[in-house]
Amino acid sequence: MMSLKRFEWLILFFCVLFQRNAAAQVNRISLSSTLKSGYFRLAYQQRAAAIYYDQRDAEVVSIAANAFAEDVRRVTGTLPSVRTVNDQPAEYAVIIGTLNSSKLVDALAASGKIDAEKIRGKWETFSIAVVDKPFPGTKQALVISGSDRRGTAFGVFELSGMIGVSPWYWWADVTPEHRDGLYVSPGESIEGPPSVKYRGIFLNDEDWGLQPWAAKNLDKEVKDIGPNTYTKIFELLLRMKANYIWPAMHPCTKAFYYYPGNPVAADKYAIVIGGSHCEPMLRNNVFEWAENFEEEYHVKPGEWRYDLNKPQMDRYWEDRIRQSKGYESVYTVGMRGIHDGSMPGPPDRKEKVKLLGNVIKGQREIFARNMTTPVAQIPQIFCPYKEVLSLYQAGLELPDDVTIVWADDNHGYIRQLSTPAEQKRAGGSGVYYHISYWGAPNDYLWLSSISPSLISFELSKAYAYGSDRLWVINVGDIKPAEMETQFAMDLAWDVNRWKPENASAYAEYWAGQIFGKPLAKSISQIKMDYYRLAQSAKPEHMGVVSFSEKEADQRLLDYKLIADKAALLEKQVPKRLKDAYFQLITYPVMGARLMNEKVLYASKSRMNASIGSPDSAKYAKMATAAFNQIGAITDTYNTEISGGKWSGMMSWHPRDQEVFKMPELNGAGKSPVEAFRKTSAADPVVIQASSFSSRKDAAGTKLILMQGLGVGGNGITLMPFTSAPVKPDALSSAAFVEYKTSLTKGEHTFEVRCLPTQGIFEKRGVRFAIVINGGEPQVFNVVPASENAEWRQNVLRGFASKSAKSIVSEGVSTIRIYPLDPGTVISQVVIY
Incomplete structure (x- = not known):
């Protein structure tokens, strides 16, 4: 031949x-x-x-x-x-x-x-x-x-x-x-080309899963997350059409560049390496400055403060640029504390902004000295995360070619997006988004429960405002955030494939790809209820969110229904997929159910003890059984499925937070504990967003009902995202949604619950107007002034709300709501 x-x-x-x-x-x-x-x-x-x-x-x-x-x-x-x-x-x-x-x-x-x-x-x-x-x-x-x-x-x-x-x-x-x-x-x-140029994940908070598992199973020689683990991760990224990573960087993990095989593996797999918001110039400060500096440079590091220690810090950064310039990278510029804290510097705000500007100027001089590529063409990002946003807002002069990577509030709601002027910047913008988080007001490191509908709503909104240069998703340990991670990457590849209007259908599509079409719809229904219930309180937040006794009973019933459905469905899953089903469906559903049972049955035990009811002991036993079963299913994950492949991967108590412990039970020997939130004598009327009697669009805008978004399982919002805010004196020509319900005569409180989103720009709100029975419009803004106690309450319970009062006559009342700002999502109207 x-x-x-x-x-x-x-x-x-x-x-x-x-x-x-x-x-x-x-x-x-x-x-x-x-x-x-x-x-x-x-x-x-x-x-x-x-x-x-x-x-x-x-x-x-x-x-x-x-x-x-x-x-x-x-x-x-x-x-x-x-x-x-x-x-x-x-x-x-x-x-x-x-x-x-x-x-x-x-x-x-x-x-x-x-x-x-x-x-x-x-x-x-x-x-x-x-x-x-x-x-x-x-x-x-x-x-x-x-x-x-x-x-x-x-x-x-x-x-x-x-x-x-x-x-x-x-x-x-x-x-x-x-x-x-x-x-x-x-x-x-x-x-192709993809919607977002750089798309990838941030490996974070790896202390309880990925790092100990990798050290025990894949990278035994270095007892850490090393080249063998990263090779598996890089292949996964390519299979999801992702191209970018912020490597693991907690104190338990040595720096990515510490192991020479890591960047070599990344280059082989064509994966672009970046550094997180607190890792400028590809340097992992937790290890490389705070721990390993003396070994590398044979001298102790000086203060982590650029105005006092510029020569040493410049050399530290420059050495990494020389080491990395042969690889495809995206460099984070600016600086924060050594780890996830604010940048040390002068107390005066203006001087601190000036110092941050000098840091970036110095870093770009390092690029110019060491690279043949013009500085403006070297991919660079600036992430205004947490306190850095306020420094940016205070007047930081950022080079035009640097990409601004906007961050969410750590709970899935983006804090700010590019103004029309910022959208003209050569560097464009991107998003840093969490589906796993360690920090205030409360962690969620155990189970993944941010829905595709919410991910799509926030990231599609960002895309509409020009955030198409880079998306990085904090996925924690990767597991058990498999579906949510893949959804984010699929969305980044083609942002029009899974718009907020149809993102709720992703679970069925994904389940069909893995488990086959005959099981896909049932799995999708399980996942939809799983996300809806978590919107009101993630499993990790059950210790800080209160419910009425009626709401608690409904949660217990709903979780039992989806867990029973998942167990029944498991019998139909082919043998080759049993282990996959346990990881992807059974464990998160059962884990969430058992956490709710543990906390809520313990509350029932305390409540019954406070009134001397013998049912206290029954509920105490049920709470204890749920607690024990959480440990048992986690043991199954780590030791039984897949021949013990995942030994050490799954922890049911990351950081040993209080919520993971066994709650106080019947209060024996202690004062009675208030178990549930007090409610009025009469149950409130709850109207879901989808239960409108009529709606009206306006010129250039349209009201869209989105499934899977918000505490009620659906939400209604105004599209497009880029529509102009509505002035309160222009309601006659504005879009509205109308609800009708029968009420008794007297004064009522009308609470409008919205998705706890942030204003699109600084000083923009998330407003709505409410008109009750044709009365005067009342205008509200549900965005807290800052990340204060109200914001903390909002993100934990899954909604922001404002209330209007009105005296009504006996019979049918009409409630008309006007979303006034793009990004406002109406979830429920609750009438007391």
């Missing part, structure tokens, strides 16, 4: 004979388990198409090619051969390559067999196309071509997903379904 090397020059020589306007492949490719006319034979009759790549291409292309061969084996049991351009041609070939880096792909482009101009020059874009007779000796090829090295890898792993290999095949033991045959339909699929 003629070698590929031999016929490459023939292809190039005769390419003028081919017309470049070959028949357009307008149909997207699809996968089939049965052979149909014209379909490409990927795997058939215990044979598999050979996989070709060019050894001159980026190393990630080789990694992806070999990973795809393993994926085919996982599905079919047949391992394809992986070949280079010098090997013999095959009848059916998968050709993988990057434009301008692959002889085969470039030859196909030159001959007009593929239309490379559709992807050329674009960021992380790929094509997957079926090509007939691409080369002599090859009947048909499946060509995966990328505009750059990551585009090629993303194309390969897109195909892996199509044949049934989940991004979580390793990280959640999602074993694919066996297929005897894999056939790809004629056509071409093109994806």
